[in-house]
Amino acid sequence: MTKVNANGIKQNVFQGRSVLAEKDFTPAELEYLVNFGLHLKALKKENIPHHYLEGKNIALLFEKSSTRTRSAFTTAAIDLGAHPEYLGQNDIQFGRKETTSDTAKVLGSMFDGIEFRGFKQSTVEILAKDSGVPVWNGLTDEWHPTQMLADFMTIKENFGSFKGLTLTFMGDGRNNMANSLLVTCAMFGVNIRILAPKDLFPSSEVQSIAKGFAQKSGADILITDDLDKGLKGANIVYTDVWVSMGENNWAQRIKLLKPYQVNMAALKKTGTPDDQLIFMHCLPAFHNDQTEYGQKIEEKYGLKEMEVTDEVFASKYARQFEEAENRMHSIKAMMAATLGNLFIPKV
Ligand code: CP
Ligand code: NVA
Numbered sequence: 631m632t633k634v635n636a637n638g639i640k641q642n643v644f645q646g647r648s649v650l651a652e653k654d655f656t657p658a659e660l661e662y663l664v665n666f667g668l669h670l671k672a673l674k675k676e677n678i679p680h681h682y683l684e685g686k687n688i689a690l691l692f693e694k695s696s697t698r699t700r701s702a703f704t705t706a707a708i709d710l711g712a713h714p715e716y717l718g719q720n721d722i723q724f725g726r727k728e729t730t731s732d733t734a735k736v737l738g739s740m741f742d743g744i745e746f747r748g749f750k751q752s753t754v755e756i757l758a759k760d761s762g763v764p765v766w767n768g769l770t771d772e773w774h775p776t777q778m779l780a781d782f783m784t785i786k787e788n789f790g791s792f793k794g795l796t797l798t799f800m801g802d803g804r805n806n807m808a809n810s811l812l813v814t815c816a817m818f819g820v821n822i823r824i825l826a827p828k829d830l831f832p833s834s835e836v837q838s839i840a841k842g843f844a845q846k847s848g849a850d851i852l853i854t855d856d857l858d859k860g861l862k863g864a865n866i867v868y869t870d871v872w873v874s875m876g877e878n879n880w881a882q883r884i885k886l887l888k889p890y891q892v893n894m895a896a897l898k899k900t901g902t903p904d905d906q907l908i909f910m911h912c913l914p915a916f917h918n919d920q921t922e923y924g925q926k927i928e929e930k931y932g933l934k935e936m937e938v939t940d941e942v943f944a945s946k947y948a949r950q951f952e953e954a955e956n957r958m959h960s961i962k963a964m965m966a967a968t969l970g971n972l973f974i975p976k977v
Pocket of ligand 2: 806807912
């Protein structure tokens with residue numbers, strides 16, 4: 631039965647829900663959030679107010695560092711009329727002096743919604759179970775669902791629809807981005823190639839979730855270590871860092887992933903016409919030696935660029951900064967839909 635809110639209005643399908651992983655939503659629901667993000671982007675550009683969360687308090691809980699996710703949640707909350715509060719790793723007792731469950735109960739009694747970025751997926755699950763308010767996953771070791779909303783907004787902006795597209799993810803095929811892209815492409819009917827060395831192929835669990843969705847959407851899935859097969863026909867070439875937050879195995883990853891760098895030769899292998907091909911990266915990226923990390927890598931391993939060359943990063947194919955901006959619009963859509971008591975007729 632449809633739930634009715636305090637004003638006698640039928641509750642929409644998103645109200646009160648947490649966003650922990652893409653697979654917890656139907657493809658239609660996920661696409662609704664993508665489209666709602668595009669709508670809110672248009673409102674923002676036209677300076678049309680959208681204070682759907684007036685008077686709400688939002689906790690931003692970060693175990694790992696962040697530029698885009700933190701900035702996006704902060705500005706999105708403010709644009710929606712809510713108050714965001716950043717609670718960093720060393721600011722609260724969380725995880726050191728207090729259990730996740732106790733923290734969840736306390737935060738849930740004061741905040742109307744909680745964002746969490748950190749290591750374990752089980753942490754975000756406990757927060758959602760015990761806080762009693764919507765919890766949004768701002769990245770764990772397993773999934774990065776808010777990144778997917780922004781990325782598929784970007785894909786829609788570039789191609790108009792998802793129909794017939796092929797996305798190739800090159801790099802660490804077991805990380806949060808590879809997992810999320812594999813499952814989300816399968817949900818949306820986008821053909822997906824995970825192009826990685828065999829040692830870094832996605833887990834069988836993630837592959838089987840993706841296969842389940844692909845059976846219904848018609849998406850073609852290929853997991854391969856063969857550059858020619860993995861890149862052929864791609865419209866979107868996507869990559870991510872070779873060593874994710876919480877890892878430190880640079881030597882092993884560089885050895886394994888060097889052949890899987892996104893460079894101009896890799897883009898050429900797609901055989902896709904220029905106007906049908908884009909490059910994407912969730913960022914941050916190692917595309918030169920202008921960072922502290924970049925310099926250390928150059929000194930130790932003699933590499934000036936890692937997962938993507940500077941040439942590709944600065945090329946006409948690159949869309950990474952559009953994705954970054956879309957983090958804000960899409961996170962706004964997700965928070966408004968799950969917390970804003972909005973009238974959403976049918977999804
Ligand atoms: N893409 C992304 O999540 O960026 P941050 O780590 O800067 O939040
Ligand atoms: N795989 C990366 C994604 C950063 C947005 C990490 O977890 O560090």
